[in-house]
Amino acid sequence: MSAVLLPDGSGSLTEHVLSGPGNWTRPQAPLAARKAYAAAHVVPLALGDNTPGAPAQLDWDATLGFRHDIWSYGLGVADAMDTAQRGMGLDWPATQQLIRRSTAEASAALATGNPALEGRTVRDLIACGAGTDQLDPAGVAAGEAGLRAVVEAYREQVEVVEGAGAKVILMASRALVRAARDADDYLRVYSQLLDEVRHPVVLHWLGTMFDPALAGYWGTDAVDTATETFLELIRSHPGKVDGVKVSLLDAAHETRLRAALPEGVRLYTGDDFNYPELIDGDGTRHSDALLGIFAGIYPAASTALQAYDAGEPGRARAVLDATEELGRHVFSAPTFYYKCGIAFLSWLNGSQPGFQMVGGLHSGRSVPHLVEVFRLADRAGLLLDPELAARRMTTFLDGAGLGAPVLAAAGSTGGAA
Template sequence: MTSLLLPSGARLEKYTLRGAPRPLPGRRDAPRTRRAYAAAHVVADPLATADPVLDPAVDWDATLSFRHHLWDLGLGVAEAMDTAQRGTGLPHGLVRELIERSCREAVGRGAAVACGAGTDDLPDDRPVTLEQIERSYLRQCRWIEDAGGQVVLMASRALCRTARSADDYLSVYAKVLGSLARPAILHWLGDMFDPRLAGYWGARDLDAAADTVVRLMSEHAGAVDGVKISLLDAGREVALRRRLPAGTTMFTGDDFHYPELIRGDDQGHSHALLGIFDAIAPLAAEALALLDEGDADGFDRVLAPTMPLSRAIFEAPTYHYKTGVVFLAYLRGLQPHFLMLGGHQGARSLGHLARLFRLADQAGLIEDAELAAGRMLAVLATAGIDGRSTA
């Protein structure tokens, strides 16, 4: 048995890994009854000589290899979203390259990819106009469609600070949606994920904001595939799901309640566009395969152990969840290091990382206990902590 000493409060406690109870799947067919996208992270280049905060670099081989891992499991990739550190480390100059590289790989293997179109090329430190916001969206949408991807219209910080009413949102979105060759997925990200999106859709009252979303989707139903909602409020998501126009789709982005929302009820279900699927991809794929077979109990049984892990990864401040996602990829041997764009590997405490280590093991995600333990020891050693167990 593999054991090590992990932080627990102000002291170290021995922890013995259980290891995955069964081999995790490496390949799966795409699910039939649910559409499922994993919002994928990017892997930093540890050998880049540029400033890692001011001019971070991407390890393209490792980044694309991780996307193939997701596609092998039958999941779609949601590319260049907030999980890829849009607005928190990924330079705007690399966004287009990330989209084009990922789409090229997806098209080559016939895999699903949906990419975030945002307005992150606009300045944060001075006012912009609605016309500038429209042009920014249109430019990024063109990158995506030219590369063969589907557009996800990301929530825009620039629009949130510039718009004066819901009508401004409707005007901008109408112009962008009217330009697209393929229906887009809308993106409603709550302020727990990004405080600068508070009051999105022109209202701090979420019921009023939901009314605007329904109006937009109804007026442009042919140009809207669906909406991804990330408010961490299952009841609100279900209520909105029941109001969606016919032919449109609800994609859950709720990393606290995803099993119940994907399973659904007698009035419908949500599909998935989730950051947590980056971290739990093999178990997500296994659960979705069981759901395809009509085994809802099996679906619940596989995903239930992942819930404590997901809630810990996404705990407040929620916008630091990317640290946990990358940490899990490192522990599982899916990338060679625990470094992040902009130095965000330091955004969570050692105690938090130790808790994720335990919860990932208890969820059945750790196949190579020796590898995971060795990598956890290396993380502890950076803080001068010797986690080796002699017992």
């Protein structure tokens, strides 16, 4: 067994023996009982200028390889979302490349003969965010001129996503917050876009814990009033909304909204705190999933969804429950830095060469926070190669000034790699 010396609450280093990966399985048929997308992150070039404000330079092999691994577990990928650092280091030129390249890779994945993807379409495998981040919100005025600029920016991005062949996720817009004067302005902008899209879209409602610049979305800070505006938009555009992704971290609100949605409109939970109970459902309805935490737990998530397909909801819920503490920690306040935990898990599991993020965002979490990510991921069976994870964790701690030799096996000391 692999082991590593980790700092404890007193500052001392204590041996932690890794428990090994869970019994995760890749599906042998398409997942059916729940529809799920993992919101994937991006990997920067190790020698890129990954400093705040610099244009994003991506390691395409690692970024796209990570998406192929998610697809191999039968899950879809939600790309170019906040998990991919939209508005936090990933600029619009790089986003366009990401959308086009990822969608092309989704097409390639369908051609591999993977039984988990049999009968799927590209839009089942990949959905991409369309927003307005080519605009500087500070330069957007309230009123008609600002609203026109927002609509044109959305149109440009929708065309890129639809042109690539992916499903559109209409993301929340910082610029629209600046331009809109009331709920009617939100309805006008979104109605124009829904009238024009070629295929049904996912509407994304992102809370201020993920992005403080979105305060007052849908024209008010009162969530119940905003929800009525949201529902009015959906009900007035039948056939244009595939589903909604709600990221408010409020399970009771999501349950009420889920019950109020028109027939055929999915609720893709974006609640990275309460996803086990929401995906499991209340006996009448359940949520599907479009989750950032799924990018960190996708082997377990897939295994749980396979259990639902097998008619074993108790086992499915148990698997999801075992990951909940990790999800709550990764998404703890300040929540908008959750992406650091996703990238850290990716690095520990060998999916990227270094623990780096575009825009220097890998500095957004503390050493104790990331140590706890390691502990909780191990407890959940999500460190897939314990020896590699132990070596990398030791390297990380050494760089943080907490150097100690990696323990190659419980009770024995070996050299760090």
